[in-house]
Amino acid sequence: MEPRAGRTATTFRGLGLLLALGALVLVGLLSIWVGTRGIAFTDTWSALWHPDGSETSVVIHDYRIPRTLLGVLVGMALGLSGALMQALTRNPLADPGLLGISLGSSAGVVVALAFLGVGSVLGYVWFAFAGAAVASVVVHLLGSAGRKLATPDRLVVAGAAVTAVLYAFNSAVLLLKPKAFDQFRFWTVGSLSGRSFDVLHVVLPFIAVGLVIALGLAPSLNALAMGDQVGRALGVNVGRTRVLGAVAVVLLCGAATAAAGPIGFVGLAVPHVARFVVGPDQRWVLAYSMLLAPVLLVGADVVGRVLGSPGEVQVGIITAFLGAPLFIALCRRRKLVML
Template sequence: MALDAPASSAVLPPQRTSKRPSARGPKLIAAIVLLVVASAASLAIGARPISMETLVQALTAFDPANGDHAVVASRIPRTIVGLLAGAALGLAGAAMQGVARNPLADPGILGVNSGAALAVVLGIFVFGVTNFTGYIWFAFLGAAVAAVLVYAIASLGRDGATPVKLALAGAALSAGMVSLLNAVLVSSQQTFDTFRFWQVGSVAGRGWDVIVPVLPFLAFGFILTLLTGKVLNSLSLGDDIARGLGQNVTLARALTALGVVVLCGAATAAAGPIGFIGLVIPHMVRSFTGPDYRWILPFSMMLAPVLLLSADILGRVILPPGEVQVGILTAVIGAPVFIWLVRRRKMAEL
């Protein structure tokens, strides 16, 4: 009982309490508004632009004979996939950074997305998987194996799994898995044809047959990961203090890792390996929420789809009549941020 007062002050140091809950309310509303605006823009902007009036009519009084309404209807699954994949990757990235105390953690950088992609390719090549239900299980398996391998490799040596070692291990393992993936694709034209449009990361061409199977997995991952906010706050103080506060550190990390693997596996199976979303958004969110993961997680979940949908919209209009896949644009946005983080030594740990 004597630890109650110090524990409270340890969990919420001055920099956490400086962000008053009342100040977060307008920001939460602003995040919701941005999400709605990005979703509307995703439905309206493309090779065939749709006016806002027509968009509202298509959503409220759909006319199958109206060509503009049909275009809006065709963009709805694409937008929903973008919302779900962006939310999953943003939330997973924030949780990964918290559980590893590593500002460089991201499903793409640490090789989780590459592991999922390699597993999907092997599923296509070895087992002849061609449907989404098969993709998702292989994606889960690959994401889990990659996460375990990266952490095990980074843990070797005297200092354990430091942030820089995790980033290097993830980059090295990701490069190796991509090389193996390409070797499989080169040796099988059929596998390449099945995989090539999925590989770069895209929300284009996805339909309800992708959305419906992935929803239960994403719902489980969202709920589990959002509930880890208090646990991640304790882990951010260090393992010893977290144990002193009554946390089961091993169980906390295992549950958080489970949520991350489910989110990354489902998002990668649905939209392909899209990188850097989980790196950029949590750092942006911390600039106005502070280090409290009870707020970082939901804000990351809401704002990551805004970035993904914005990149998708940009990809539709910069090279008409073709499109640039969203996975390419998120890499263009995220790579400079990653380099900046690596060069900032004071951000070596969270």
């Protein structure tokens, strides 16, 4: 009976994954159709498949499609990095900003704006990614100081310390450079608007590599969930898994934050939804997080366009309003445990 029950559970999980994929396709089409400028669905569908250089076609192909694809990529990256962080640290409240990645990206953008005169998204995306990488390396070095391996608790403490320092640095520079603050505040709210295919091309390789690494670590993460000693007994190289996991988080969250700015609650709440649906198996948690997170992010972007019409409400604000109640509901419904 147990093998049959296992096959049934796998079948339902697979069907749920297909439903999540269908929901992602649906919100993607809505994102291409719905915008601050009203375009009939038939005209949108025609321009989508038969671009003719008209104004409608330009809006669809030059603005809405890149925005939608970037939303999908950023959502996948945030969902996977959040699930990975929670698994690596065995902390259900961990999110992609735990290792100082979000503040590291912010520091990179602040440096680019305040001292180097870089003002375009395509220009400071590289500085944001570099800032995330440097912050993560510093956190790992601090967390492993005096030891061979960085333990989850030490990484969390090191991440909190680096985050505090970076926050102070950003605040000091922006107070002294009002012009840089005017530009920075549009990035820090979290937005998908104004991003072209060029930004998409910059972050795509990093997110793709991070995605492959994260999914490949799923079996090892299942073993580590029972503790480092049990993981070693099962043949898992704990140090290698943690280092690769940290690299994946930097690639995923660093690229996502560089492209769209810091977007909260997606990487924190979505893995809990995934675990609520499929249980603690990291293979399924990572797969579901990879699909449910972009559904939330792209859907929130559509909601922001509808609520703010004829302007728009930035997606970072909408995800906070949607993600916070969802996370509170999950906290009340069940204990936040990793097993």
